[in-house]
Amino acid sequence: MSRGIIGTLQLGATLVFALPVVYLGADFLLSGRTALGAAFLAVAVLMVAAEEYLTTPGDISGEAAERAVGAVAKDEDE
Secondary structure: OOOOOHHHHHHHHHHHHHHHHHHHHHHHOOOOHHHHHHHHHHHHHHHHHHHHHHHOHHHHHHHHHHHHHHHHOOHHHH
């Protein structure tokens, strides 16, 4: 799935917050505290997955606009 500029910036912002959590989880795993390390890694994965797969109220209006434009203006290929 291709991303637009806004989607790329949103993913980058999410990674800015998720990468320190990954680092903390890896540090805990390497120091022998496996339960906390795995928990932090799971939280980081959930942060990125939530940004990717959850629909927010802002996404709904964008999807509605895309559908409306798609219904009005058909591509020549179709």
